[in-house]
Amino acid sequence: MRTKIIKTIEELRQKLSKVKGNVGFIPTMGYLHEGHLSLVKTAKKESDFVVVSIFVNPSQFSPSEDLEDYPRDLGRDLQLLSDLRVDLIFFPREKEMYPTGYKTWVTVDKITQVLCGKSRPNHFRGVTTIVTKLMNLIDPDKMFMGEKDFQQLVVLRQMAKDLNFKTKIIGCPIIRESDGLAMSSRNKYLSEDNRKNALALHKSLLMAKKLFNNNITSTSEIIAKMTELIEDLNGTIDYIEVVDSATLEHLDNLKKGCRILLAIYIGNTRLIDNMEI
Ligand code: PAF
Numbered sequence: 001m002r003t004k005i006i007k008t009i010e011e012l013r014q015k016l017s018k019v020k021g022n023v024g025f026i027p028t029m030g031y032l033h034e035g036h037l038s039l040v041k042t043a044k045k046e047s048d049f050v051v052v053s054i055f056v057n058p059s060q061f062s063p064s065e066d067l068e069d070y071p072r073d074l075g076r077d078l079q080l081l082s083d084l085r086v087d088l089i090f091f092p093r094e095k096e097m098y099p100t101g102y103k104t105w106v107t108v109d110k111i112t113q114v115l116c117g118k119s120r121p122n123h124f125r126g127v128t129t130i131v132t133k134l135m136n137l138i139d140p141d142k143m144f145m146g147e148k149d150f151q152q153l154v155v156l157r158q159m160a161k162d163l164n165f166k167t168k169i170i171g172c173p174i175i176r177e178s179d180g181l182a183m184s185s186r187n188k189y190l191s192e193d194n195r196k197n198a199l200a201l202h203k204s205l206l207m208a209k210k211l212f213n214n215n216i217t218s219t220s221e222i223i224a225k226m227t228e229l230i231e232d233l234n235g236t237i238d239y240i241e242v243v244d245s246a247t248l249e250h251l252d253n254l255k256k257g258c259r260i261l262l263a264i265y266i267g268n269t270r271l272i273d274n275m276e277i
Contacts, residue, residue, distance in 0.1 A: 003082040005089045012090055012137055019087075021048025025140035025167075027131055030054040031071040032080050035175040035183040039144040040084050042172055051138050052081055053090040055097060060126030071188045090138070097133060106132045108159050111248045115151050115261055116272065119238050127152055128159050135165055143167050148174045148182050150261055150274045154248055174273070176202065182273045189269040198266045200233035201273040204240075208260050212277050217253045222260075230264055238263035238270060245276065 006012050016023070024047025026039045043050045054077055061067035074091070081089055105125055111117075112124035135143065143160075145153050153171050160169055175183045180202035181195075190198055204226040211222055219242040226240055240262040242251045251258055254277050261274040 003078075003086050003089060005078065005091060007091055007093065007096070009092070009096060009137060012088075015088060016051075016138065019049045022141040023047060023138065024050045025134070025138050025143045026050070026052045027134050027143070027145075028052060028054055029056045029070065029185070030077050031073055031185040031188070032077045033175075033183045033185065033187075035146050035148065037080060037084065038175050039146060039172050040081065040086060042170070043142070043144045044084065044086075046142060046170075049087045051088045051090060051140065052086050053092075053134055053138075055090075055092055055130065055134075057097075057126055057130040058094060059098070059129060060123050062120060062122060065120075066186075066189075071185050090134075097130065105129050106159065106163075108155050108162070111151070111158060112155055114248060114250075115239060115241055115243075116263060117151070119263070124152070124155055128155060131156055132159065132163065135160070135167055140167050142170055144170050144172055146174060147171050148184065148273065150259060151248065154246070180206075182271075184271065186269055186271065190266060194267045194269065197233040197235060198269075198271060200230045200235040200266070201262060201264055201271055203233075204229045204262070205260055205273060205275040208254075209275060209277060212254050217255070219250075219252050219254060222254065226260075226262070230262075234266070236265040238265060 006015060024043035026043055028036050056070050058067055106128040107125050108128055117124055157169050160167055179199060181198050207229060208222050208226055223240045227237060230237060242254055242258055242260050243249060244251060245257060245259045258277050259274050263270055263272045
């Protein structure tokens with residue numbers, strides 16, 4: 001079957017009303033990379049019908065962020081998705097999702113105020129709102145999300161549980177370039193030098209894991225060592241945090257199964273990464 005591209009909610013509803021079997025869904029903002037494609041491949045294995053949305057969601061960007069410059073390449077995205085035999089691509093216009101007079105927002109308390117939420121105050125409100133709208137329209141059995149945006153994954157799991165969505169949210173492993181840099185649409189912004197320095201994120205996480213394996217468990221000690229490595233590579237730290245993987249609560253000491261999350265500016269580009277210990 002050919003991949004169907006749908007732009008309106010009405011057409012989406014019509015098409016989905018005829019679908020039999022279980023539906024897998026991957027929300028994206030486009031400019032797809034191997035990370036997204038790995039989600040599609042997993043979804044294909046686990047679902048009868050796979051829907052991918054492409055929508056650069058304005059409400060999750062603050063006025064000072066990169067909404068206008070966010071990389072877009074629709075032609076390439078459509079080709080990649082039809083090569084993988086995705087069943088349906090939902091590619092709505094902004095007015096379709098946020099018509100004039102739009103007033104409703106979905107917010108998740110507390111876990112959206114920490115980590116990325118500190119420096120991006122309304123970001124998660126935008127994410128939870130658009131994902132609620134998409135889940136409400138598509139009503140998927142499973143939704144596939146990358147672990148690179150680990151806080152987003154935890155927030156959306158909490159939201160789906162609290163709002164009684166039937167959808168199971170499947171977290172999928174981070175896909176990295178061969179040198180370790182986590183794949184991200186924003187890697188496109190990196191100059192040649194910054195691309196090399198961006199390895200600070202993965203290198204510092206690997207170092208933290210090694211320190212833990214050598215019985216160093218103090219969060220402050222580990223963060224101090226990561227900071228040194230990152231600053232040597234000209235990175236500017238937004239945050240480095242050690243948290244409980246389920247609750248995102250700060251931990252004074254690392255323990256097996258916890259996560260280290262970080263956001264670093266490399267030049268003007270803000271990159272995030274994380275690792276399970
Ligand atoms: O992770 C993303 O690309 C976005 O935050 C998402 C989940 C598609 C919502 O716009």
